[in-house]
Amino acid sequence: MADHYEVLGVSRDATPDEIKKAYRRLARELHPDVNPGEEASERFKLVTHAYDVLSDPEQRQRYDMGGDGGAFGGAGGFGGFGDIFETFFGGGGGRGSRPRDRRERGQDALVRVTLDLADVVFGAHRDIEVDTAVLCESCQGSCCQPGTQPVTCDICHGAGNVQRTVRSLLGNVVTSQPCTTCQGYGTTIPYPCTTCAGQGRVRARRTVSVDIPAGVETGLRLQMPGSGEVGPAGGPNGDLYLEVTVAPNEAFSREGDDLLATLEVSMPDAILGASATITSLDGDVDLDVKAGAQSGDVLTVKGRGITPLRGGQRGDLRVGIQVVTPTRLDGKERALIEEFAKRTKAPAPRLAEFHQGLFAKLRDRFRG
Template sequence: MTDHYETLGVARDAGQDEIKKAYRRLARELHPDVNPSADAAERFKDVTHAYDVLGDAQSRAEYDRGPQPGMSGFGFGDIFEQFFGGGGRGQGPRPRRQPGQDSLLRVDLELGDVVFGVHRELRVQTAVLCSTCDGACTAPGTREERCTMCGGSGHVQRQVRSLLGNVVTSQPCQVCQGHGTVIPSPCPTCAGHGRVRAERTIPVDIPAGVDTGLRIQLPGQGEVGEAGGPAGTLYLEVNVKHHDVFSRSGDDLLGTLEVSMPDAALGTRTTVEAIDGPVDVEVKPGVQSGDVITIGGRGVTRLRGAGRGDLRLGVHVVTPTRLDRRSEELLRELRERTKAPAPSLGEFKQGLFAKMRDRLRL
């Protein structure tokens, strides 16, 4: 605890006039208008506080009494501090080296990227280790020095008068910011922080099967901490962009296969271009709109597990809208030959509407 008599530079038996003269002399020397240094400002506060205690006869008498008998060396103010907090008794200096913060980066992927996975070189703006001081925060050839204000403890203690008596408080030292050391010559590159802002290129292998909203965790790829502290975690938030032909449902790929009315009636074989290349498709005779043709193993690679999902093609039978006279004659003849019934209300079929919903999802 700071000795107020020592702060004012007077003996313990000094008279009130001597205490007042000592305060005025020091106040003129340390006042911020006369001495703008940070050290002078801190001492000015200490001197003013010391005079507040010793300049009043009653508070000086309480201060002189100090710890009371039977209290094992602790005054009432010390007990108050223990229960209500003094901010630093028994604490050491605050480490200058701190862990870095985590970062979040959005990554846009094509649908094809998630089928088999993709390698990306990501460029990010982040905090990196200062190459000049290597995180030491000091200029080359210099080092940190012990703080003379707190003696390296990182905290300063003050005795404050209150209704409960003298309360001893402990606060972080304002000169060293609680670190216990000061940096007389900060690194010119990082200004004493041990890190700088820079652009980094991070190679990333994005696994197959990821989907929008999933976060990939990269420990140690976030921001470097103060004074070269360990880097945080970089989180990559995946966003799969819209595809004009295919959409995704779990590990399956969904698409629409447009089939002409004759091919739907007679059946046909065709080849379509899937995400990963051509695939043969068989359209069976009599296929209806809403039917689904499944090609196994041509979907998305499973994120957890082996194999791939399926490619599911919803059939859309295309009815011709422009017919020449001969085509109309043939269709009329077909209608007569197949004895096609006239349109009418039939039995309600839930499955039909399920197919319609599936079609809308495609």
Template sequence: MTDHYETLGVARDAGQDEIKKAYRRLARELHPDVNPSADAAERFKDVTHAYDVLGDAQSRAEYDRGPLPGMGGAGGFGFGDIFEQFFGGGGRSSGPRSRRQPGQDSLLRVDLDLADVVFGVHRELRVQTAVLCETCDGAATAPGTSPERCTQCGGSGHVQRQVRSLLGNVVTNQPCTVCQGFGTVIPQPCHTCAGHGRVRAERTIPVDIPAGVDTGLRIQLPGQGEVGEGGGPAGTLYLEINVRHHDVFSRDGDDLLGTLEVSMPDAALGARASVDGIDGPVEVEVRAGIQSGDVITVGDRGVTRLRGSGRGDLRLGVQVVTPTKTDRRTEELLRELKERTRAPEPQLSQFKQGLFAKMRDRFHL
């Protein structure tokens, strides 16, 4: 049987603060979010169980007293084991259960603008959750009082009952109905938390959301979830990211996509322009003879990469704009242009994809 003191790496006479520090250090090292190995996950369970026993003064005292000598021995297999298999307890019990229970995980949706994910953003998140009761500091008892040993079960958390069976009268261990298996009762519960060691309250959690996150991604914040019953360790808070729609730009991985409208003269002659990027002005060069559906790429003006360094590109699909209203002089110039360029008459040609399909395909080259 594994010794809980050895599991936490502390001496048997260690104080409660030393035990708490050892648990927190090992939990940070072995938590699945930090160390995904199977061995670490198993050790994390052992460490958590050891702290559940040693972190509570009552359960630690029961553990230090050790099992009572009797049938079956420390390493043997006796009738008590058989009864435990068939009748849920036999002549032995695992001791009282701790009032300190791990807290539940929580999920919070965080809405971001597209600009927020380019460089990351700091947020002060307000959440309704279970927090440690400040009046009793999680002890669940009124100030100046403490839990008392249950007189029904003598502090074991279990009571023996005689059950008739095919083998005769069998004595079984069952959770004590007076103390609910805790081994202690609370005559004077904390008036603030009603004996739960936690209360519902609003918390403000500062969070630095990294650049490059996208809709559907979840950020894990261990220890920021709900505090458990009896002041138990808090669960994990998961932040689910949702990026709002942007009227000008859309996202493709680490790249930003947009549409650049170009007049007929600029498309024919070429031009330079300054357009508003998502984080400031962007200088764009339109080459002479550019066509609708062509793509202009501006490097390093996309989204900062979540993993790695640098930014993606800004890719602008060109849409040549034809004038819809002209005066007489403009019409004369356009006719002259048509004659000079020997522009062909409208005619059918080989099927070509539409503008938006063409732009889509080019973006994904």
């Protein structure tokens, strides 16, 4: 039996890298496609087997200690249990397995967008700048320089994997591992595209047009299929996700599909009643404050709230009244208020019955 080190032409203390380089050199020289002779074919088998043994640390250690290093033939060799394993398990994964596809799906991208409350009411259109991976224009995803193409790997012959023989109690079991020369692709790229360094894609800034529906809220993520990064070697795009943040509004807040606002009413207007016009998010709204209005009373304007995310009738605009009590009175004003108090014979301050109403949250907001 030939010595594996002599077959590869390396010393017994050769490094794994030296063994790999020697194997690649001999494999190119003895490959049947290059050297079809029978003698070269036999040497090619010896070289491949020697490399299988010496490139595996455990097999190499056993071989250096006097083992047969998975020699051809012999008890339990090819034609024994090894053939049975190959028949049922495809050579440990070698047969039937396919090379990797260079084209892979791109990653998803996340972009955060800030909206005004008006955008939430009516929806919005945005042109968003995204820094992401796009298809390389020079090679169009082929990863090769123009005019060139990938070539079949001369080590695995396009299989993407190489077989190794592992000796076990049941005989020689053939296992398969990704080819280290082509990284499991089955092909190599001798002339990578200089624009994308053989990746088939480049980083670039692009504009994505987005129609944001009405009814969104802070924290919601909108999915845009196929608008994310292009994959390696021109693979399909990932998805783009827009994470929404709604900026606070000075006059309005949101509760479900309703808009909430506060209307400050002077004490005389609360007593006598008054009309008011406020500017909402979609135009002016006329309000009628009835005589005797109290803080916490709510005026409802139908259909002037937010359009639901999944469509349907708009919510309402609910305006809570807050009666403003004057804090500074001149002598004449104070005299008038005192006269008013005598005439109405208002009761002394007292505790009222506590109850949790529909607009408790709104009243709490007034008190704050």
